[in-house]
Amino acid sequence: MSSQSSKKSATAISPTRGENYAEWYQQVVKAADMAENSPVRGCMVIKPWGYSLWENIQRVLDDKFKETGHQNAYFPLFIPLSFLQKEAAHVEGFAKECAVVTHHRLEVGSDGKLIPTGELEEPLIVRPTSETIIGDAFARWVQSYRDLPLLINQWANVVRWEMRTRMFLRTAEFLWQEGHTAHATREEALEETMRMLEVYAEVAEQWMAVPVIKGEKTAGERFPGAEQTFCIEAMMQDRKALQAGTSHFLGQNFAKASEIRFLDSQGEQQYAWTTSWGVSTRLIGGLIMTHADDDGLVLPPKVAPVQVVILPIYRTQDDRSRVLEYCHAVARALRSQRYAERPLSVQVDERDERGGDKVWHWIKKGVPLRVEIGPRDIEKDALLVARRDRAHKDKQAIPRGEFVATVTTILESIQEALFERARSFREQHTRRIDTRQEFYDWFTPERVQDNEPTPIHGGFALAHFSGDVQLEAQIKADLGVTVRCIPQDGSESGICPFTGAPSQQRVVWAKSY
The missing domain is CATH 3.40.50.800 (Anticodon-binding domain)
Structure with missing residues (x-):
């Protein structure tokens, strides 16, 4: 993407990417007639063109889930408050984003306005994710080692009460799939976690033409309640990262919270080992920001509604x-x-x-x-x-x-x-960095005069990291930059440029959506 501003008359989309990337994105969505804002703050109406694109991505994913032995099911939209409280780290991670139902009836007041009545005995949470409600079902379905592995997927909507929203990227309600599995051993659960990460990477790269980096999240970026979180990260045309999919190894944390236990082959009671994994309509936002240009949307043929x-x-x-x-x-x-x-x-x-x-x-x-x-x-x-x-x-x-x-x-x-163009763009804006000063310079915009193009800076930084959670939080506060993932492509001993401590591998740092 050129940093030079284009003449407005020369392109179908105004402003261009170089002029105002955030507004350009909104105008691409509008020009392609993909979605529109709804009367409910932070929610969107997905129009036929946008929904057809989601259906095509959904079809590919669903086929691959079934090829790997998973079955589709559906679980309630409402989750009792007490279910979330069973797993402390989980509830803490989602508490600020929860929408809560407290009443079950409306009545007409003396002024003619509707007022909620019939307070519920226990508040219900509108599904932000389903580990707890699905765990409750798994506790009933799993009794013996013969019931394992249990491989379930759900296509659904979820609600996370976001304050700053953007269509397809971050909305209060969005569509997704969430896979949930239970296994007899730690090794089987980890194998499942990595298998589904590979499925996500395959769909992103081979079907959506979006190159991704596979890796593990740091402790500070891990899914609440998980032992390990793995992800695929992609670079958008403004050089920010987009987390395009996640796969979580939950260990036995949720099994213990939900009492998912089974009799093993020796007749001993054991807790199951569980996983969860998901992608959402955010994939469409990522596709737009990877391929679209100043004339509008550009669709990879494999997922295009019309080819x-x-x-x-x-x-x-x-x-x-x-x-x-x-x-x-x-x-x-x-x-x-x-x-x-x-x-x-x-x-x-x-x-x-x-x-x-x-x-x-x-x-x-x-x-x-x-x-x-x-x-x-x-x-x-x-x-x-x-x-x-x-x-x-x-x-x-x-x-x-x-x-x-x-x-x-x-x-x-x-x-x-399209894939090669996106891959080449990512390579051009990825830098190996070994000093703190170079790191801060890489992510700090240069000051320019009015009406001058902003120099290209930032992207992905491959730098060593000691793993210090407080250091990661400080860098995020300073620059808005986080560790996107610890790549899977092998270790490389070095020195953390921030602390001088030994480091076993370079990690991917970036600003992100």
Whole structure:
């Protein structure tokens, strides 16, 4: 992403990324017609284009969960307050974000306004996460080692009362999946934790074209109540990190809180070892901030709701009938092709709009391939094809038969190009740092004069860290920077640049969402 401001007339999205990244993001969501704010503060309405994208990601994930032996179930939205209190670290971690139901009835007051009545005997928490309510069910379902492993996934909504919200990134209510499993041994539970982390990384990289770093969270960033938390971290185009998925090894903490016990093969009572793991609609925010440009959304073909859009171009009514007939014939031929384990998703745009308006409509929505067909193209039996990962004026005339035969190869080329572009961007903005001064300089913006572009700074810093929780908190207070993860790619002995203490490995530091 260039730090130079673009002229507003030159791009479909205003402001550009270089001018105001946060507002650019909101305008991309709006221009692609993905979602809108709801009357409820901090909540969003996910519109069909945005929800179709979520469905495609959901489908891929769900297939992989089932391939690894998991079954879907559903658990209550409401959790008794006493359930959260069973696990001290868990309740402390979520207490400030909980929405609480205290009454079960409304009555009309003397002034005609509705007032809550019928106070509940015990307050109910609107689900912020489900470890406790699912643990209660697991305690009933698990009696013997023969009941293990128990592998359950839930697709649901959750509520975390965020004060600062942004659509798809941080909202008071969001959609997600949460996997919960119980095992007979520590080793099996850890294996499950890492298996699901690999699933998340595979979906992010191979389907969403988002390169990620797999690693473990520090104690200060760990999921409340977990023994270990593992994550995938991605770099956005403003060089901040986005935690795109987490997998938690819960040890026996939640099993003891919920009394998930079983008779082992020797007839002895044992506590189960449990895991939980999840991703959410935040993945869509990450996809936007990884691939979108100053003309709008850019979608990886494997998850795009529409992979090819056909735009009929005509002037007269006679031309219209002939062009539409030809366009639908092309669409049928394309739909006979399969890509990313499904038939191609093809749409013919028959709307009575100006050709240029229709082109920009689909550019902003991020469709991977645009195909323009007019009377002259029909005469040549050729199509004018544009790729979304290239400049909007970059179009190529391709014979109809050749395009139908090679469309999946073109889509895969776009998929690979988006991944490589994002990976290259991350590499350009990742620095190995060995001194405190260099670290602070890397994350401190340079002062510039008004109307001058802000120099590029920051990104991912690979620096040694002694593991001091107080030090991590101090750096966060100073710079807004945290340890995003301890990468899995091997140890490297060194010295912590902040304390001078020995360090076994470099960690990833970054500002984050």
